Every structure is written in C-alpha cells, then in structure tokens.
Amino acid sequence: MVNYIPEPFRIKMVERIRILPRSEREEKIKQAAYNLFNLKSEDIYIDLLTDSGTNAMSDLQWSAMMRGDESYAGSRSYLRLLETGRDIFNYHYLQPVHQGRAAEKTLFPLLLKKGKYAISNTFFDTTRAHVELTGARALDAVVAEAKNPSLRAPFKGNMDLKKLQDLINVYGNKVGLIVMTITNNSAGGQPVSMENLREVSKIAKKHQIPFCLDAARFTENAYFIKMREENYQEISLKEIVREMFGYADMFTMSAKKDAILNIGGLIGIKDNEELYQKVCTQTISYEGFISYGGLAGRDLEAMATGLYEGLDENYLHYRIGQIEYLAGKLDEAGIIYQTPAGGHGLFIDAKAMFPHIPYYCFPAQALAVELYKEAGIRTCDIGSFMLGCDPDSGRQLESEFEFTRLAIPRRVYTQSHLDYVAEALINIKKRSHEIKGFKIIWEPSVLRHFQAKLEPL
Ligand code: F0G
Numbered sequence: 346m347v348n349y350i351p352e353p354f355r356i357k358m359v360e361r362i363r364i365l366p367r368s369e370r371e372e373k374i375k376q377a378a379y380n381l382f383n384l385k386s387e388d389i390y391i392d393l394l395t396d397s398g399t400n401a402m403s404d405l406q407w408s409a410m411m412r413g414d415e416s417y418a419g420s421r422s423y424l425r426l427l428e429t430g431r432d433i434f435n436y437h438y439l440q441p442v443h444q445g446r447a448a449e450k451t452l453f454p455l456l457l458k459k460g461k462y463a464i465s466n467t468f469f470d471t472t473r474a475h476v477e478l479t480g481a482r483a484l485d486a487v488v489a490e491a492k493n494p495s496l497r498a499p500f501k502g503n504m505d506l507k508k509l510q511d512l513i514n515v516y517g518n519k520v521g522l523i524v525m526t527i528t529n530n531s532a533g534g535q536p537v538s539m540e541n542l543r544e545v546s547k548i549a550k551k552h553q554i555p556f557c558l559d560a561a562r563f564t565e566n567a568y569f570i571k572m573r574e575e576n577y578q579e580i581s582l583k584e585i586v587r588e589m590f591g592y593a594d595m596f597t598m599s600a601k602k603d604a605i606l607n608i609g610g611l612i613g614i615k616d617n618e619e620l621y622q623k624v625c626t627q628t629i630s631y632e633g634f635i636s637y638g639g640l641a642g643r644d645l646e647a648m649a650t651g652l653y654e655g656l657d658e659n660y661l662h663y664r665i666g667q668i669e670y671l672a673g674k675l676d677e678a679g680i681i682y683q684t685p686a687g688g689h690g691l692f693i694d695a696k697a698m699f700p701h702i703p704y705y706c707f708p709a710q711a712l713a714v715e716l717y718k719e720a721g722i723r724t725c726d727i728g729s730f731m732l733g734c735d736p737d738s739g740r741q742l743e744s745e746f747e748f749t750r751l752a753i754p755r756r757v758y759t760q761s762h763l764d765y766v767a768e769a770l771i772n773i774k775k776r777s778h779e780i781k782g783f784k785i786i787w788e789p790s791v792l793r794h795f796q797a798k799l800e801p802l
Contacts, residue, residue: 347673349760350666353659357404364390364721371718378798379714379783381723390721391762392754396689397561398444398601398608399754402647406605409650413643416636422645423636429649430613433583433656434590438614438621441648442632443639445561445599448610449475451627452597453522455620456555457481461521464512465559466504467491467531470731470792472524472559472597481521484512491532492745494683494694499573500538501683502529502566504545513552523549526559527566527589531727533748534562534687536569539577539588546592558596560613563589564603565688568661582656595620602689604651605755609644660756664688667763668753674767680774683748692727692748693770698777704729704743706782706802712749712773714801715780720769724749730783731794 365373365388377383386392392399414421423441430439442448449472457463459480467487468476476483486508491501504525513520525545528536549556567585571577577585590596594617600609614621625635632639640648654660665688672686681697695702695709702708709728716722725731728747735742751766773780781802788797 346677347666347670349670349763350663352756352759353657353663354403354756362390367718370721374714374717378786379710379801380794380797380799381713381717381725382795384717384723388721389717389723391758391766392723393690393751393766394723394725396602396752396754397599398606399757400601400605400607401754401756402605402607402651403654403756406647406650406654409646410643413641413646415642418634418636420636420642420645422642422649426645426649429652430611433586433652434596434613435587436590436596436613436615438616438618438624440612440614440621440624440628440635441638441640441645442610442612442628444601444608444610445559445597446471446475446610447632447639448597448599448612450478451624451631452557452595452612453481454479455623455627456557457521460519462512462516462519463522463524464509464520465524466502466526466537467529468524469526469530469559469561472526474792476522486512487529487532491529491535494533494692494697494746494748495681497684499569499685500536500541502527502532502535502537503541504537506541506544506548509545509548513548513554520552520554523554523556524559525556525593526561528562528569528688530562530689533683533692534565534689535683536566536573536688538574539570539585540574542589542592549594555595556593558590558593559598560590560596561599561602562688563598564655564661565665567656568658568665569688572665582658582661586656590615600648600651602755603655604648605655606644606647606651609640609648611648664755667760670760671751671753671763671767674764675770678767678771678774680770683746690750690752692746692750694747695728695749696747698774699780699782701778702780702782704747705741706784707747707799708782709747709749710799711780711782714783715773716749716769719773720765722766722769724751726750726794730797733788733793
C-alpha cells in the first residue's frame with residue numbers, strides 16, 4: 346500500500362469534465378474509427394493521452410503572463426528567460442522555440458546529414474523523425490533491463506555503454522550526434538543515472554562526437570537521481586541539474602512537460618558560439634526573431650516561472666508519489682506495467698494482460714479502446730500499432746513492447762481520479778479473456794497511429 350502524498354497546492358480554478366453514458370461512449374469510439382486521437386476532448390472524462398502541454402499553470406505563471414513584453418525584438422521577457430536558463434543550466438546560449446520538435450528541426454540539420462548516424466538511449470518519435478529528415482539514420486542503444494517490464498531496476502532509461510561503443514566502432518566518424526533522452530519516454534519514463542551521463546560524456550569527448558540532451562523531463566530525472574543514486578541525497582536538485590547538463594554540449598527541450606506549460610520549447614548551447622550563431626539564423630527562418638522564437642512574450646514569462654516551479658522538490662515529491670500511488674494500486678491487482686513507475690506515467694503491459702491478442706492485432710490499442718469504453722479514460726498505444734510497417738516489405742513490425750501509456754498531466758488530477766483509473770483497469774483485467782484485438786482498415790503513409798482507422802475483430 347503506497348500512501349498518496351497530498352498536493353502541495355490548493356485549487357482556485359476548475360474546469361468541468363463529465364462522463365457520457367456507456368452506450369454513448371461506445372458510439373463515440375466507433376465514430377472515431379477506434380482511434381482515440383479522433384475523439385473530442387469533451388467526450389472524455391479523464392484524459393491521460395499525454396502529459397505534454399496538458400499541465401495546470403500556477404497563479405504565479407498566470408500573473409507572470411500579464412507582464413509579458415510583446416516587443417518584436419529585445420523583449421524584457423526574453424531577457425528574463427535567458428537569465429533563468431543560465432541560472433538553472435549554466436549554459437551560455439539559450440534559444441526559445443515554439444515546442445520540442447521545433448528545437449529538433451532547428452538544431453539537428455546543423456549537425457547531421459545524409460550518411461551520418463545519431464545514437465540515443467531511445468529516440469522519441471519526433472526526435473527520430475528530425476534526425477531522419479536530415480538524411481541521417483537514428484539508432485537506439487538502451488540497456489537490456491529496459492526490455493523486461495517486470496524487472497525492477499533504478500535506471501532503466503540508461504544507455505548501454507557497450508552497445509554505444511560498438512556502434513561507434515562500426516560507424517566511426519559517421520556518428521554525428523549522441524542524444525540522451527531524459528527521462529527515457531519510450532522506455533516508460535525511466536530515468537538515466539548521473540553515472541551513465543558521465544560515462545556517455547567521456548565516450549563522446551574521446552571520439553569528438555557532439556552530445557545533446559533531449560531534456561523534456563529533466564526535473565523528474567533529477568529527482569530520481571536524488572532519490573536513487575548513491576551520494577546525491579544531500580545535493581540540491583538545482584546542483585544535480587547543473588551537473589547533468591554539464592556533461593552535455595547542448596540540449597533540445599520540449600518545455601510542455603517539466604516546465605509545466607501549455608506550449609514552449611528551448612535550445613541550449615553550452616559554449617559553442619559558432620553553433621549558436623547558426624541556431625539563431627535557423628530560428629529566424631523557421632520560428633521568428635531570436636527574442637521570441639515562435640512564442641508570445643507572455644509564454645516566455647510562463648516558461649521562466651515554470652522552469653523554477655518544475656524544480657521544486659515538494660512538487661516533485663508529490664508528482665512522482667502520485668504515479669507511485671497508482672502503481673501501488675495496480676500491484677495489488679497483479680496488473681503488470683513497466684516497473685518501477687515512470688516519471689510521467691505508467692506504461693501498462695498489454696501483452697501480459699491480453700496474452701491471446703497477437704502483436705498484429707494490437708493489444709495495447711485494444712486496452713486503450715477498452716479503457717475509454719469502460720470509464721471514459723483516454724490513453725494511447727506505445728506498441729506495434731504505433732510502430733507501423735517495414736518500409737521495404739510493407740509487413741507489420743513487432744514492437745518490443747505492447748504498452749498502453751497512462752500519461753499523467755501535471756497538477757491536474759487528484760487522488761480520487763487515480764482511484765477511478767485503477768478501478769477501471771482492475772475491472773478490465775477481470776474480463777481480459779473476453780477482449781478482442783483490432784485490424785487496420787485505413788492508414789496514412791507515415792506516423793499512422795495519429796490517423797489510422799480501425800475495426801474490432
Ligand atoms: N522529446 C521527448 C522525449 C518527448 O517526449 C517529446 C514529446 C518531444 C521530444 C517533442 O516535443 O511535443 O513539444 O514537439 N512528447 C509528447 C508525448 C508529445 O506525448 O510524449 P513537442
């Protein structure tokens with residue numbers, strides 16, 4: 346039994362949500378062609394589709410927005426963001442952009458091109474896509490323990506150092522970039538240890554390969570280091586963050602996660618002025634002038650305030666505790682998920698829940714659809730449905746995992762919402778043998794899970 350850690354805030358504004366009757370939910374999901382991206386948000390009771398941009402901002406963030414300086418150039422809000430970023434990350438150069446993938450689109454073509462390779466613990470989909478859009482190839486090298494959901498290990502997001510070294514031995518100077526995703530989203534929101542960052546940094550330096558952090562969930566990662574890694578218990582989160590970022594040369598960040606925003610992104614360059622100048626030129630072409638980078642002055646203010654709020658230890662204690670509480674409820678019911686609980690959510694092992702549904706009938710999508718029908722909860726498939734087909738043979742690929750992701754938005758849902766989610770999963774598990782898989786009746790050529798149409802088998 347894991348105790349719920351009370352929220353370190355009180356609520357002064359609410360947003361109505363409602364649950365439709367079961368017969369209407371069944372009709373809505375049918376009309377949505379069994380793809381949860383096609384549902385209207387007003388038809389959802391609890392929305393765990395993503396923790397990205399779905400966060401609740403604080404009174405301080407909303408009031409900072411009123412001070413937003415909307416000047417085209419030289420905005421005061423931009424200067425405040427630079428000051429904040431320098432204080433937290435100890436990086437000389439920072440460039441705001443409108444979200445994480447804009448950071449990737451701006452930075453990666455400056456480092457990669459056709460014939461090059463980029464290596465990550467695990468690339469997130471958009472990060473992989475932006476590596477491949479430069480013509481380069483993206484390779485993953487996560488530690489083996491990440492692949493066993495029932496195995497409890499403290500840093501399942503780590504890079505497999507031997508695999509990294511082997512890939513460098515094979516591809517030599519064609520390796521143009523190393524990316525560490527912190528926390529490792531696709532492996533279940535699992536953290537990367539400081540030791541692993543230090544070792545990857547040594548390898549990158551030895552081979553003169555630029556080292557970039559994909560830092561969307563950097564405060565959750567820092568909190569896990571403080572809790573789980575030897576010698577970090579007495580170190581402040583800010584010092585941990587500075588050490589983490591100190592090992593890298595640059596970062597891309599979706600600020601829609603740990604900076605507790607609804608929109609925003611950031612690029613950081615530690616000290617390479619020449620690279621920063623190129624980032625500025627790219628930003629002006631794609632995002633707008635450097636002092637706003639695709640955002641309004643008010644968004645820059647919300648980011649500057651949110652970066653500090655995301656680093657608050659009381660908040661992180663509650664945030665990670667909330668997910669561990671939900672995990673504890675699932676443990677009691679024997680529901681298997683990527684253990685230990687991730688920083689931004691739980692990744693339910695749908696293969697374990699529905700052993701009778703083969704990967705090509707999409708067990709994780711079946712669980713996502715069932716959660717909506719059962720309780721009006723929206724989640725998403727991180728499995729073979731998302732992975733897609735081999736581009737050469739056109740055959741369905743088998744994913745290493747069949748996860749249904751319950752991503753928890755920050756400061757949005759309460760204990761009773763989580764109890765309700767656990768209850769829905771437990772009810773589904775009781776009749777898991779009755780649940781059937783799906784087949785795809787239409788799909789687009791890329792990133793199919795956003796648009797594909799399905800039919801129950
Ligand atoms: N990197 C990671 C690790 C991410 O999780 C995401 C987004 C991005 C980059 C791209 O950032 O959305 O601001 O352009 N992840 C979201 C998710 C969409 O649901 O996990 P973005």
